Amino acid sequence: xxxxxxxxxxxxxxxxxxxxxxxxxxxxxxxxxxxxxxxxxxxxxxxxxxxxxxxxxxxxxxxxxxxxxxxxxxxxxxxxxxxxxxxxxxxxxxxxxxxxxxxxxxxxxxxxxxxxxxxxxxxxxxxxxxxxxxxxxxxxxxxxxxxxxxxxxxxxxxxxxxxxxxxxxxxxxxxxxxxxxxxxxxxxxxxxxxxxxxxxxxxxxxxxxxxxxxxxxxxxxxxxxxxxxxxxxxxxxxxxxxxxxxxxxxxxxxxxxxxxxxxxxxxxxxxxxxxxxxxxxxxxxxxxxxxxxxxxxxxxxxxxxxxxxxxxxxxxxxxxxxxxxxxxxxxxxxxxxxxxxxxxxxxxxxxxxxxxxxxxxxxxxxxxxxxxxxxxxxxxxxx
Amino acid sequence: xxxxxxxxxxxxxxxxxxxxxxxxxxxxxxxxxxxxxxxxxxxxxxxxxxxxxxxxxxxxxxxxxxxxxxxxxxxxxxxxxxxxxxxxxxxxxxxxxxxxxxxxxxxxxxxxxxxxxxxxxxxxxxxxxxxxxxxxxxxxxxxxxxxxxxxxxxxxxxxxxxxxxxxxxxxxxxxxxxxxxxxxxxxxxxxxxxxxxxxxxxxxxxxxxxxxxxxxxxxxxxxxxxxxxxxxxxxxxxxxxxxxxxxxxxxxxxxxxxxxxxxxxxxxxxxxxxxxxxxxxxxxxxxxxxxxxxxxxxxxxxxxxxxxxxxxxxxxxxxxxxxxxxxxxxxxxxxxxxxxxxxxxxxxxxxxxxxxxxxxxxxxxxxxxxxxxxxxxxxxxxx
Numbered sequence: 001x002x003x004x005x006x007x008x009x010x011x012x013x014x015x016x017x018x019x020x021x022x023x024x025x026x027x028x029x030x031x032x033x034x035x036x037x038x039x040x041x042x043x044x045x046x047x048x049x050x051x052x053x054x055x056x057x058x059x060x061x062x063x064x065x066x067x068x069x070x071x072x073x074x075x076x077x078x079x080x081x082x083x084x085x086x087x088x089x090x091x092x093x094x095x096x097x098x099x100x101x102x103x104x105x106x107x108x109x110x111x112x113x114x115x116x117x118x119x120x121x122x123x124x125x126x127x128x129x130x131x132x133x134x135x136x137x138x139x140x141x142x143x144x145x146x147x148x149x150x151x152x153x154x155x156x157x158x159x160x161x162x163x164x165x166x167x168x169x170x171x172x173x174x175x176x177x178x179x180x181x182x183x184x185x186x187x188x189x190x191x192x193x194x195x196x197x198x199x200x201x202x203x204x205x206x207x208x209x210x211x212x213x214x215x216x217x218x219x220x221x222x223x224x225x226x227x228x229x230x231x232x233x234x235x236x237x238x239x240x241x242x243x244x245x246x247x248x249x250x251x252x253x254x255x256x257x258x259x260x261x262x263x264x265x266x267x268x269x270x271x272x273x274x275x276x277x278x279x280x281x282x283x284x285x286x287x288x289x290x291x292x293x294x295x296x297x298x299x300x301x302x303x304x305x306x307x308x309x310x311x312x313x314x315x316x317x318x319x320x321x322x323x324x325x326x327x328x329x330x331x332x333x334x335x336x337x338x339x340x341x342x343x344x345x346x347x348x349x350x351x352x353x354x355x356x357x358x359x360x361x362x363x364x365x366x367x368x369x370x371x372x373x374x375x376x377x378x379x380x381x382x383x
Numbered sequence: 384x385x386x387x388x389x390x391x392x393x394x395x396x397x398x399x400x401x402x403x404x405x406x407x408x409x410x411x412x413x414x415x416x417x418x419x420x421x422x423x424x425x426x427x428x429x430x431x432x433x434x435x436x437x438x439x440x441x442x443x444x445x446x447x448x449x450x451x452x453x454x455x456x457x458x459x460x461x462x463x464x465x466x467x468x469x470x471x472x473x474x475x476x477x478x479x480x481x482x483x484x485x486x487x488x489x490x491x492x493x494x495x496x497x498x499x500x501x502x503x504x505x506x507x508x509x510x511x512x513x514x515x516x517x518x519x520x521x522x523x524x525x526x527x528x529x530x531x532x533x534x535x536x537x538x539x540x541x542x543x544x545x546x547x548x549x550x551x552x553x554x555x556x557x558x559x560x561x562x563x564x565x566x567x568x569x570x571x572x573x574x575x576x577x578x579x580x581x582x583x584x585x586x587x588x589x590x591x592x593x594x595x596x597x598x599x600x601x602x603x604x605x606x607x608x609x610x611x612x613x614x615x616x617x618x619x620x621x622x623x624x625x626x627x628x629x630x631x632x633x634x635x636x637x638x639x640x641x642x643x644x645x646x647x648x649x650x651x652x653x654x655x656x657x658x659x660x661x662x663x664x665x666x667x668x669x670x671x672x673x674x675x676x677x678x679x680x681x682x683x684x685x686x687x688x689x690x691x692x693x694x695x696x697x698x699x700x701x702x703x704x705x706x707x708x709x710x711x712x713x714x715x716x717x718x719x720x721x722x723x724x725x726x727x728x729x730x731x732x733x734x735x736x737x738x739x740x741x742x743x744x745x746x747x748x749x750x751x752x753x754x755x756x757x758x759x760x761x762x763x764x765x766x
Contacts, residue, residue, distance in 0.1 A: 001483040021515065042762045044620075054438055057518060059510035060465040063622040063755035073641055076756065077471045077622040082443040084695055088460045092475050098482035100384040101618070127442035132404065135440060221469070237427075237458040239446040246450070270386070372446035373459065 003221035006230045006379070008037025009341040014181040014212035014329030016114040021035045022056045023068045029213035029337075031070045031104060037217035038226075043102045045069075045076035048089030048109040050333035054124040055116055065108060074103070078317055080126035083282060084368025085109065086336025087375035090216070091235050097218055104315075109337030110213035110238035113151045121209060125332065128369040130243040142206060142283070144370050146198035149285035152251050156300035160200050161332035163192040163284040165306030166319075167204045167326055170281060173313070174323025176353040181329030205284040214337035216344070223249065227383070230344050233361075234269075234378035236262035243374045251300075255374035256293035256365060263363070263376040264295075271295040274378070275359040276346055277317055278339040280367040281324045290365055291319075294376070318356045319345060336366035340377065347381040384482045386604035389613045389762065391420025392724040397564040397595035397712030399497040405439045405453045411495035412596035412720075413452045413702060416489060420600035421609075426485045428452075428459035431472030431492040433716035436646075438509040440497055447599060448491060458485070466665060467751025468492065470758035473599070474618050483632055492720030493596035494629075500711035504592060508715065511752040513626035525589060525666070527753050529581035532668035534760035535634050536583065539683035543583050546573040548668040548689030550587045550709055556696070557706025559736040563641055564593045564712030568716065588667040590708035597720035599727070610766070613727050616744075617652075619645035623757045634683075638757035639676035639748060646746070646759040647678075654678040658742040658763070660700055660727050661722040663750040664707045669678075673748055677759070687755025701739045719749035730764040 010032025016024055026047070029030040031258035034040065047061040050147030060063060086109030092107040113121055126135045129144060139147075153160070167186060174180035186204060197263040221231055238258035244250045263269060271294060288302035296317055297305055297322075305311050311319045322328050322342040325335055343362035344353050360381045366373050400408055409430070415424065430444040441447060445459030445521035464471040469492030474543035476488035487556060496504055499504070509518045512527060522530075550569060557563035577587040589653035604614055627681035629634050647653060662677075662692025679700055680688055688694050688716060694702045705725040706713050709720055728734050743764045750757050 023515070047626075050442060051436075052433075053507075053510045055512050056514060057506075058514040059433060059463060060467075060625065060752050060755060062464055062471075063752060064513070064625045065624075066622045067624045067755070072622055072624055073637065074622060076464075077475070077620070078463045079475075080442060081445055081462055085442075088445075092460070092462075092478070095475070095482045095484060096478040098484065099478045101478060101481065116435070123440075124436075127436045127440050130447070131439055131441040186503045238459070239449045239452045239455055239457060239459045241455055242443065242447050243450075254456065369443050369446060372450070372622060 002100060004094055004097050004218050004232045005224045006232065006344055007219050008033045008217040009344045010036055011179050011214040011341050013179045013211050013212040017211040022058060022112040024214045025112055025211050026065050026108050027069050029215040030106060030108050033215035033217050036232060039217060042104040042106040042217060044073055044074060044105045044366040045169055046093040046097055046105060046107045048085035048110060048336060049078055050080055050082055050085045051111060051113060051124050056112055056269045062309040068307050074245040082368035082377055083332040083335060083374040084366045084373040085333035086103035087377060088368030090336060090340055091237055091375055094232060094235050097220060104217065106215060106217050107337060108213055108215040108221065109334035111331035111333040112211045113209045113331060114211050133243050142198045142201055145283040145285060147199045148244060148250055149200055152285055154218045155251060158303050161188060161192055162303045162307060164188045166281060166287045167283045169312050170320040170324035170326035173243060173321050173354050177322040180323040180327055181208055185248055203282055207282050207330035210331045212327040212329060212331035212334050212370055214334055214341045216337065216340055221274030222223045228348060230347050231382045232377060233255050233378045233380045234263035234266035237375045240372050242369060244370045253289045253293040253371045253374065255261055255371055256290050258343065259293040259374050259376040263378050267378045271354055273361055274363045276321055276356045276362045277319045278342050278364040279319050280365055281320055281326050284382055286367060313354060313356060321354050321356055339366060339382050343379050385478050385483060385543055386476050387601050387615045388604040388607045389599050389615065389727050390602050390607055391416045392727045393419055393726050394597040394721060395595050396562045397714055400594040405435060405441060405495040408427050408594050408598045409448050409491050410452050411532055412598040413489060413491050416598035416600050420520065422600060424454065425487040426620050427457060427479055427488045427491040428454055429472040429476040429490045429605040430461045431468035431716050431719060432462055432494060433468045434460055434494060434496060439495055455533045461500050464756040465751035466639055466715040466718060466751045467756040468716035470760060471748030473719060473723055474620055474758055476601055477615060477618050480603060487600065487602045489598060489600050490720060491596055491598040492717035494714035495594045495718040496592045496595050496714060508679050523582045525584055527577035528666040528668060531627060531633055532583055535668055536603050538634060541686050544571060544575055545690060546588065547571045549664060549667045549670045550574050552695055553703040553707035553709035555560055556704050556737045557710030560705040560711060563706040563710055564591055565710040572741045576705060584666055590607050590665050593712040593714045595712060595714035597717055597724045611731060612765040613730050614763045615760060615766045616763045617646035617649035620758045625752060627753045636676040636754045636757065638754055639673050642757050642759040643677040643749035647676060650761045656744055657746045659704055659739045659745045660702045661747040662702050662704055662724050663748055664709050665713055669750060684740045695738060696739060701710040704734065704737050704739055722749055726762050730762055
């Protein structure tokens, strides 16, 4: 398996882009990544997307974007793994380049969510859960996560406000990310007084949807002259039962555990080697469970990383350094690629006031559904 | 890029499986392929599907099927390229095994289309076309193909009945395929008198939808002890504009030309080396255009291969040997995998009365949309 590097990155601001079509949102990030990479063409295009067939009536996003951005004739395909679609597309592209069959690939994670009324988006997002055994009961996606958070608080004795640092950290970091959807500092009081969505998840525990796209160009590492060279040193994907109620332990992200362990092994690293972690804080409970499954905290103690200020830019494990899903925004199928792009920005030292000092190794973890599909990638600044 | 072989295959009958869920249809083919391969587990699962989010309210089919068939924990992902989803999933799996990161993969193409009323299926299928510039005008998917067929007849002077041999051949071959949806011989008279769908496409020009799944297990070639060993000697994918009206020549399948040329090159073969061709006869016009683009006929002369009886089992280029999309049926996201499975059956010599005598090399071509995504695979019996 040959070594692969990231040559260029691009992203759009996450927003309600009512004046831009699905084409335009994805194209903007794609062009930015190709421009950053200094290439006008790639062999293959991989698009990560979850909702376009339901929200925009458009499938076949591979050919759709290949056509729009002027790559037509080239291979193009769409990958879907619910909110894990972005990283899943990245991993597919990685395999293609690693195999030797493809010499360059463009990966675009894209989602356009705000053109329909809220109810349609909620129903569309529920397709990430088990249609026959979860959704049929009327539970929404946030509802499932609320049940998990409630159980976690009960099992381990945490109060709602103990989760506040995750939301506060993401909002603080997003202040300095021009691509973030929300630019608004919050504090514990605002966190606690926020409107309830599904008890105990309130507005400050839940990431906002949005329209956005993020993209990267990848090539064999030996072809990269640009400095610093950003290598993909680990890529792993694992799954769990699609329905949360089928799990022996609904408070343990089995697929995060498995994919992170495999990634550490591939990279020859341990959790302590990770300089920053772009984790999947779709809900604050998910951030906590991710940290525990990836070996950064004991079971039931992930909350403590926030309370002890370890996740901030000054801590030993900065997370969501560009705002995370919570404040940068969560255009579902694009999120995994935003995470990859943000890790690259950190490893290149391009993050300004949210730069993690001396960052050489960054991890990104993208979660599909309630932990059913989880992908972990580790990137390294190779000098 | 290491050589990959197909170790096992499985498929379900294509039908209106009202008594089986999406899970059960896909699972049946998956289990059959794993049983045929003699394996109980694989590293990774690749699912090809187009419509499940719209028809069944279920996304994230990777984790969904990994869970159902007892592969949970393993990597799993869904690939979508409209009606080309099956072959696109196959190619993604191939890249993963070829890269060396994955040692075994299960590919399942699956579609459940008959649980909703016809109108919903038609609207869902239209997501393969350009939502902004084709579907917005009210044109259906069959409508687009009808425009292409009408133009072809006008340009090259063919009559409707000249296309009859393609439909007759597919129906004749399906008679001996227990997995086929239709078991009914037709003749020119029946072809001509069939109900009109969208002029000039009548019922006998159009493939029937259905529920079905087809699957294969792939592994590195050196690990296969089973005889005959079926190698994947070429895999190529190409795209064209998503909207037919954007093409300089709407009667030429550019992506079929490019992907077949690349496949011939990879395999070190020419069209004359192909012993049988499982082509994508979603509509009879598509079969004709595919033959022309792949180098089996001159422009405007593909129809002649039917009239000259060259496409039948006794001809020099048997096509749709198990019934093709026309009579085996077209469960859209599964079709590409049915084609792969059928080529394997031919190369193994398991086709009974529709066996192509001495078949050593078979080609499969899967088309997404009106030719926007086209994948070509060549398989070889390695003895």
